[in-house]
Amino acid sequence: MSTRRISGFKPTGPLQLGNYLGAIRPTVQGQDRPTVVFVADLHALTVPHDPERLRELTRQVAGLLLAAGVDPDRTVLYRQSDLPAHTELHYLLECAAGYGEVHRMIQFKEKGGGSGTRLSLLTYPVLMAADILLHDITEVPVGRDQRQHVELTRDLALRFNERHGPVLTVPQAVHPQVAARVADLADPAAKMGKTNASTNGVLFLLDPPDVLRRKIMRAVTDAGTEVTYDPERKPGVSNLLDLLATCTAREPSQIATNYQSYGQLKSDVADAVIALLEPIQRRYYELTDADIEQSLVQGAEAAAVRADATVLRVKEAMGLAKKPVTSGRPAPADIRATPPTAPGPR
Structure with missing residues (x-):
């Protein structure tokens, strides 16, 4: 299998020089190999956030990736929330994950623990595993502080394959030689x-x-x-x-x-x-908003091909229906997507 790499950028704040030197520039320089880059907006929901700021930061992160040299014609670039396969595989992998192993993750220990902590903060390392496993990724460039997440991804993939056969590609972490920590x-x-x-x-x-x-x-x-x-x-x-x-x-x-x-x-x-x-x-x-949106939509459409195939393999291996079942009959009138009509005179 050819080497495939992935990098995700969480829109929780403006990108800074460490992001560029440690992750963006190596990604741009490595576009001669199959590469997936996504804006991890779903991960930004694990802590309190402002919806409008999240939308603006998502657009800003995507725009900076393009401006820094990420080429949407060579690299799959998309917005995470545009690909439903992320959340679907997330749940399926939760069925292979244990409470203890996700509870030990360092980010939950640092940010969680109180009664108001969002459940998503506990389970987001499994979503991160889904991000990686969706695309048959072989290498994940990460800093030392993120190695724990790749190890969890490997554990889940190996465990799933032991139970259900060779379904998921097991990735490995790779570390940048320079600028890993600014x-x-x-x-x-x-x-x-x-x-x-x-x-x-x-x-x-x-x-x-x-x-x-x-x-x-x-x-x-x-x-x-x-x-x-x-x-x-x-x-x-x-x-x-x-x-x-x-x-x-x-x-x-x-x-x-x-x-x-x-x-x-x-x-x-x-x-x-x-x-x-x-x-x-x-x-x-x-760059205009239209330029950025077009690149993200194009990337999501390209990413969906492999991601949907991965989800289908996982569902089949777990004993779920191989294909969606439809009756072919029209939906009941009360749930059809028809515009509402104004009430008539009484």
Whole structure:
């Protein structure tokens, strides 16, 4: 079987530089192999959210993926909620999952536990497994913090295949060699994230150049003045060197030898980040809502072919009807899709 990869992007906040360096750019560079990319809007429902903001962030994430180089003619790009197979396989896989194994997942421990916690927060790792298994994915690029989810996916696929035969493709996690973790500029001990409580150290992909420069010039550094690459003793400076290295395709330890001061390093990092994001921002603002929607609809139609076939295999293996049964008779009048009529005079 040829290598197939998948990446999902959750619209819970604006995409930031870590998302681009760690996930989007490698996805774009790997489009010579079969690739699936989706906006995981169903996952955004696991916590309290504003519907209008969710719709806007979904559109923004999709637009930035296109602007960054995801080619809808080469890569399957779609909105998760447009593909009913996700939720259907989710339930079927829940029938193979155990309460204990999903209850142990780290995100539920960190965000859940109270009486108001949504049940979907507990079960969404199974939905994530469905996302992967729908498309016969062989490799899942993830950071170290997401490896647990891929392991659950593998466990569910192996268990299902043991019970029902070779139905599901068992994927493996692969880790990017660089930029797997970009630190917050204001707190080098924390990961740069799109939902961080403070955005002072987060470089969003749509931040204007002056905002990007201001955040970088205010980045936390370390004691002393020597510019050296030492993530343990100099995490702030090392993070800046990592950023410059990934923007310019050079080694951080080699770059460090060129600098005598933190200020010059920060200035060059700002120049490199602005130059990296300028074409993405320009292409993003050139896209119309119609452009984005057309790409998502086209992708959902392409994704449905393989996804629906996977669901059918799973249902057959579990003893469910092989094909939907219809009587061929018209629906009763009270449930037909007919427009309501205005009431007549009394």
